[in-house]
Amino acid sequence: MEKELTYFERIDFNEFRELKESEGFLIESISDYIKDKNLIEQIDPLNVIIDITALSGYSASMQAFSEELLIPFDDSILFIADIKHEETFNYELRYCFTKIDYWKSKKDKSDDKVENTNKSKSKHKKITDLSEDELGVFFQEFRKSLYGHEKFKDDFFDLTKTFRVFNGIREHKILSLFLLGESGVGKTEVANSIYKCLGGMKKLAKVNFGNYSSEFSLSSLIGSARGYIGSDDGEIFIRVRDTDIGVILIDEFEKSNATLFNYFLDVLESGKLVSSLAEEIDLDGFIIVFTSNISKEDFSNKISPELRSRFDYKCQFTLLYNEDKKKYVEFRVNSIVRKVNEKYKIQLEENLHERFLTQINVSDYNNMRDLNKKIKTVFVDYVTSEKLALHELEKEISE
Ligand SMILES: Nc1ncnc2c1ncn2[C@@H]1O[C@H](COP(=O)(O)OP(=O)(O)OP(=O)(O)O)[C@@H](O)[C@H]1O
Ligand SMILES: [Mg+2]
Structure with a gap:
């Protein structure tokens, strides 16, 4: 099969549909063809675009089911899907589509022209938004504002360079740093400095996990289901919404419990904060700094190997010279x-x-x-x- 799949962002769908309809296309869901396979023969490839997002519902048998379903479709038909399922589709449908593309809304294109950068629509300024020159200035400032910890600064520089490349090809969503060490040597200051050096004008998104040791901690952090007392937004959502920079500080990480550890395992894996009401904040391009006072040994005891391996970088901050x-x-x-x-x-x-x-x-x-x-x-x-x-x-x- 030589088919092509184009991903769209959910908020761009209406714009995409209007544009395609003005070009004479009709967008149809793959569900119609699942119900009646005879319809496939009647498609005019010059007039129809097929949205395959609904295939995400066939999770267990997706690969075999889709391969059989998609074969009779003409290769020149344009297939589209919600980018939310990108990871699953790219893998499960790897034999169905030979070409993957991303649809860009006009708004993005004009932004690119004006600013000539790869800025996303996010209101947060992120390390991935900086040009090479701006990155140089950022690191100059950052090195000045954090005293000592030279090895960390060198490593952070290398990590950031790699992160920017792999974030660009959608392989690495969040850069996560775990900083251990004595009190008052600058762990929290790392996140503050990143915030300031990225030009933060509001407030760093900071959550202290020391306050999250009880069994109800997850609902305080991400909100509780609607209809219950205190069904307001969770703290982390408020903090991330209120900040202008793509950096989150999680202080005293070890003080919380397994439920929160698991939640963060998902966040690092999916690159998203998901609230109890299934609202999402995309953290693509964000840096998350976790800090903790525990010793290296306790770090291995308290934090599960799955979670440990999700951190991109772990560093023991030593006393300052x-x-x-x-x-x-x-x-x-x-x-x-x-x-x-x-x-x-x-x-x-x-x-x-x-x-x-x-x-x-x-x-x-x-x-x-x-x-x-x-x-x-x-x-x-x-x-x-x-x-x-x-x-x-x-x-x-x-x-
Ligand atoms: N290496 C450093 N460079 C610049 N300022 C520092 C450094 N270390 C500490 N400070 C300053 O000292 C104060 C305490 O530092 P910070 O809050 O980063 O400590 P910490 O390592 O997070 O300690 P704790 O584990 O107690 O939270 C801050 O005001 C910070 O500005
Ligand atoms: Mg601290």
Whole structure:
């Protein structure tokens, strides 16, 4: 058989039908021909397009059934199907169709012309949307904003390059990273940095699984069936809908339970978030960052091998080197100085961080939150010793 199958996106179907009808075609469902095979002989290939989406209902016997059914159809007929079944059809119908195509709505084509990129209709900006140049800038920024973890940064760069290629040919939907390690070394910061460096203007989609340990956790996460108390949307749907960037952070992943692990197994496999009401959010091109404080050994005990193998990348974050901690001090001090300058319109001493670093022994701190607290104390001491009464200054300015 030399037949051709074209996939369409569900939301584009009406546009496709109108276009084809204006060209004189009639779109018919394969169901009509399943009911009455004699109709096949009467088809005029120049006027009829056959939608085979209904074959998805024959899951168990699809291959044999479809091969027998489709043989008598003329090879020049155009067959179409909902892209939702792409994976199943490409495999089960591999001997029926020799050519696969994707129908693009006019809207997409004009977007491509204007922006000359491969942007999808999704409102989320994703790493797969960036041009090569933009990707270069993204990684420059990302490397600057996360201190240390050089091996991770190199690996993330390589992973992203591979992801973009295989996402483009629809083989890899979600890039999933699992980050383990000590508290306060930048695991959560990875997701924050990806969000910022992709130009996020709203809020990172973040869900803390520490809050999801009870047996009712799945309904809080993905909503409960309509008609029950609290049948509102689940948290993850709200977070993903409200964000502008294709990144999701799942913090403290190990704290939840097997039901949620299984749900995520499906998400990583299908590339979709499916709510309890069967609503879907396509996560194609998304990055999901999972973080956890468990040790490497507990990771193997707590997380099933099926799920473990679904993560594209697992990494143990080690403690930061003193040089990286010093960079963190410099960054924090400069950011405090900038804010003080803006608010109180006073110029603080230049390179204040150098003075601070003589008072803080960074090797005493492994958690950057603790180091941050120390920076604040040293700053308050500095303000006091310099007799800078910041609160009074504020009063004067506002008067
Ligand atoms: N490597 C780093 N680069 C930049 N900032 C960092 C780094 N490590 C920690 N920080 C800063 O320290 C704070 C704590 O870091 P973060 O929340 O990423 O820790 P974590 O590894 O997720 O810890 P936990 O396991 O406790 O959640 C954040 O404000 C973050 O900005
Ligand atoms: Mg964290």
